[in-house]
Amino acid sequence: MSRSASIKDVANHARVAVGTVSNVLNYPDRVSQRTKDRVLQAIDELGFVRNDAARQLRAGHSRTIGLIVLDVGNPFFTSVVRAAEDAAALQGSAVLLGDSGHDASRESNYIDLFQEQRVQGLLISPVGDVTERLDQLRERGVPTVLVDRLADESRYSSVSVDDDAGGYLAARHLLDTGRRRLAFVGGPTSIRQVADRLQGAQRAVAEVPDASLEVLDSAGQTVLAGRGVGDRLVRRSAGELPDGVFCANDLLALGVMQSLTMLHTLRIPEDIALIGYDDIDFAVSAVVPLSSIRQPTEALGRTAIELLAEEVDAMGSASSRPHHRAVIFTPQLVVRQSTAGAATPD
Amino acid sequence: MSRSASIKDVANHARVAVGTVSNVLNYPDRVSQRTKDRVLQAIDELGFVRNDAARQLRAGHSRTIGLIVLDVGNPFFTSVVRAAEDAAALQGSAVLLGDSGHDASRESNYIDLFQEQRVQGLLISPVGDVTERLDQLRERGVPTVLVDRLADESRYSSVSVDDDAGGYLAARHLLDTGRRRLAFVGGPTSIRQVADRLQGAQRAVAEVPDASLEVLDSAGQTVLAGRGVGDRLVRRSAGELPDGVFCANDLLALGVMQSLTMLHTLRIPEDIALIGYDDIDFAVSAVVPLSSIRQPTEALGRTAIELLAEEVDAMGSASSRPHHRAVIFTPQLVVRQSTAGAATPD
DNA sequence: TCGTAACAATGAAACGATTCAAAGAATCCG
DNA sequence: CGGATTCTTTGAATCGTTTCATTGTTACGA
Numbered sequence: 001m002s003r004s005a006s007i008k009d010v011a012n013h014a015r016v017a018v019g020t021v022s023n024v025l026n027y028p029d030r031v032s033q034r035t036k037d038r039v040l041q042a043i044d045e046l047g048f049v050r051n052d053a054a055r056q057l058r059a060g061h062s063r064t065i066g067l068i069v070l071d072v073g074n075p076f077f078t079s080v081v082r083a084a085e086d087a088a089a090l091q092g093s094a095v096l097l098g099d100s101g102h103d104a105s106r107e108s109n110y111i112d113l114f115q116e117q118r119v120q121g122l123l124i125s126p127v128g129d130v131t132e133r134l135d136q137l138r139e140r141g142v143p144t145v146l147v148d149r150l151a152d153e154s155r156y157s158s159v160s161v162d163d164d165a166g167g168y169l170a171a172r173h174l175l176d177t178g179r180r181r182l183a184f185v186g187g188p189t190s191i192r193q194v195a196d197r198l199q200g201a202q203r204a205v206a207e208v209p210d211a212s213l214e215v216l217d218s219a220g221q222t223v224l225a226g227r228g229v230g231d232r233l234v235r236r237s238a239g240e241l242p243d244g245v246f247c248a249n250d251l252l253a254l255g256v257m258q259s260l261t262m263l264h265t266l267r268i269p270e271d272i273a274l275i276g277y278d279d280i281d282f283a284v285s286a287v288v289p290l291s292s293i294r295q296p297t298e299a300l301g302r303t304a305i306e307l308l309a310e311e312v313d314a315m316g317s318a319s320s321r322p323h324h325r326a327v328i329f330t331p332q333l334v335v336r337q338s339t340a341g342a343a344t345p346d
Numbered sequence: 347m348s349r350s351a352s353i354k355d356v357a358n359h360a361r362v363a364v365g366t367v368s369n370v371l372n373y374p375d376r377v378s379q380r381t382k383d384r385v386l387q388a389i390d391e392l393g394f395v396r397n398d399a400a401r402q403l404r405a406g407h408s409r410t411i412g413l414i415v416l417d418v419g420n421p422f423f424t425s426v427v428r429a430a431e432d433a434a435a436l437q438g439s440a441v442l443l444g445d446s447g448h449d450a451s452r453e454s455n456y457i458d459l460f461q462e463q464r465v466q467g468l469l470i471s472p473v474g475d476v477t478e479r480l481d482q483l484r485e486r487g488v489p490t491v492l493v494d495r496l497a498d499e500s501r502y503s504s505v506s507v508d509d510d511a512g513g514y515l516a517a518r519h520l521l522d523t524g525r526r527r528l529a530f531v532g533g534p535t536s537i538r539q540v541a542d543r544l545q546g547a548q549r550a551v552a553e554v555p556d557a558s559l560e561v562l563d564s565a566g567q568t569v570l571a572g573r574g575v576g577d578r579l580v581r582r583s584a585g586e587l588p589d590g591v592f593c594a595n596d597l598l599a600l601g602v603m604q605s606l607t608m609l610h611t612l613r614i615p616e617d618i619a620l621i622g623y624d625d626i627d628f629a630v631s632a633v634v635p636l637s638s639i640r641q642p643t644e645a646l647g648r649t650a651i652e653l654l655a656e657e658v659d660a661m662g663s664a665s666s667r668p669h670h671r672a673v674i675f676t677p678q679l680v681v682r683q684s685t686a687g688a689a690t691p692d
Numbered sequence: 693t694c695g696t697a698a699c700a701a702t703g704a705a706a707c708g709a710t711t712c713a714a715a716g717a718a719t720c721c722g
Numbered sequence: 723c724g725g726a727t728t729c730t731t732t733g734a735a736t737c738g739t740t741t742c743a744t745t746g747t748t749a750c751g752a
């Protein structure tokens with residue numbers, strides 16, 4: 001109905017100058033208590049709300065940070081987003097969230113949008129090759145931090161998780177609990193994450209003389225793909241079976257679990273131990289609670305914001321040599337029933 | 347490094363007036379081809395990007411729409427969000443997403459933020475009682491549409507799903523396939539959704555003379571809660587068992603399924619048919635693919651944006667009588683193996 | 693009582709885009 | 723060729739906030 005009140009209206013109503021109202025809002029210490037009270041009352045009576053557009057315009061930059069993720073539906077990103085939002089809130093910024101859905105054109109649209117909004121900086125989990133765009137952004141004063149993607153430290157800051165270490169952790173755990181004939185279940189190794197996790201597992205297996213690792217290719221990373229692999233396994237004779245299975249993600253592991261437990265001829269973890277990756281919500285409530293590798297998503301989100309703040313500061317001050325950091329987190333082993341106890345080595 | 351170029355810089359570079367540059371951007375038809383080319387080239391050379399803050403300031407409102415959901419991790423909302431984003435993009439707006447996480451203070455923070463941003467309007471799935479805040483917002487020219495919550499049509503527009511109809515649909519399906527001794531599994535009926543779904547189920551059962559409906563209270567809506575109920579069921583003697591179970595959501599249903607299939611004494615769907623609600627991704631890849639009730643999330647998101655557009659128009663024109671609409675969608679039955687075939691009535 | 697310092701309050705200028713009345717150019721027709 | 727008409731371009735005014743040099747006020751010590 002009525003146009004919303006401006007700082008000028010407040011000033012008139014409180015019988016002070018506009019600058020004073022601004023001071024009440026931004027530097028309360030500079031204003032006497034009496035005046036402050038009058039202004040605050042006027043603000044209340046008129047229902048004044050700061051116009052952020054005007055503030056930004058004057059300030060030259062906004063208090064928002066752009067965050068573009070590959071898929072908001074993915075619990076990994078959901079968790080990262082939440083942590084980033086909280087960390088940003090602590091430093092007085094808000095996060096604008098964009099979901100590229102693995103689509104390069106949506107990604108590009110969000111970059112445009114955020115640039116028009118003059119965000120302080122950008123956190124991005126990129127789809128395509130955006131290095132050119134990002135360089136351009138930086139030239140225009142918008143720093144970027146790559147999320148879940150290791151970056152060349154001479155060019156960008158980044159936060160990522162060490163998938164090789166995660167793979168090592170999983171395989172090592174199976175070995176530590178006495179399993180020796182391991183199997184890795186994973187989609188095409190063209191996916192970097194899958195390849196790294198496999199490599200880590202191989203590294204662990206190489207450390208134990210009598211251990212072996214078999215690679216079972218799953219065509220995809222879904223429960224159904226896992227069930228396909230599981231069905232292949234249950235048809236084997238007892239001697240050919242692995243005694244420890246590491247799946248490249250939890251969905252695969254749940255699929256394998258469905259197959260193995262279906263016939264009740266194989267027991268988890270007694271006959272076959274099973275471990276997944278990601279520690280999704282369903283892992284804990286599986287028929288046999290699933291051991292998994294948890295990624296430090298909260299730390300990822302929080303650190304991404306911190307690195308961005310560093311970049312923002314660096315741009316603000318004299319343009320010293322660009323100082324980027326690539327922070328790599330180590331995932332964490334979560335032991336549940338699916339890998340409990342020690343297998344009896346034959 | 348260098349401050350980003352303004353429309354003035356472009357104007358100088360192209361040797362035209364600032365108004366002309368603005369026209370090239372907003373009303374290309376008003377500008378001759380020659381001038382347009384020169385201006386576009388200047389824009390390109392300087393890497394000019396519109397400053398949205400300035401544009402908003404002048405325009406008095408932004409091109410963004412605020413959307414506050416209860417939980418971005420929830421697939422229901424994820425899907426609504428995506429649909430809303432797409433619909434908004436079509437009308438040239440962008441969606442700012444806020445996740446209240448069922449927390450009233452986070453919700454309140456987002457309302458503040460969006461108000462400072464002067465969003466065109468607000469879509470909200472409210473946590474607490476926000477009617478007062480929303481009334482206030484409307485007075486200040488920010489219309490609201492409630493999402494997933496039926497609103498008094500005289501006060502707000504809203505989009506929601508008919509949970510009673512969903513409950514009816516589920517129970518009716520069990521009855522249609524020959525089941526007669528039904529059970530409803532759901533958390534505290536203080537949750538509106540649970541109560542409505544139960545009520546719909548009761549309505550369906552009342553239509554069939556020899557049918558009965560037993561209510562099994564689950565303390566919560568999780569897989570584990572479902573397994574608790576399932577464990578209680580498998581201990582019953584055959585005569586006391588229901589032959590059709592309707593769970594208030596898919597997580598519960600998956601938990602029940604785990605229990606029932608664990609011992610291999612009961613078969614799904616032959617001995618007991620099972621149907622859930624929400625049609626989450628896991629429903630299709632359960633051990634026995636789970637029948638469910640799907641909510642029209644895309645339609646919800648799209649329609650919410652449409653209703654908001656109506657409200658915006660209504661506020662823009664002469665303040666005629668407020669015209670709100672409450673759109674209620676009917677959910678959809680998804681039949682899978684867990685309710686396949688007909689039970690043999692005793 | 694005066695001078696000085698510390699503190700408060702003022703209000704014009706600036707941020708960058710859009711708008712719009714007015715001026716200028718081009719075109720057309722009789 | 724003159725006048726009317728249409729099409730282009732101009733540039734000052736405006737949006738709401740912050741900034742900052744300036745002015746006004748108060749308090750204090752000498």
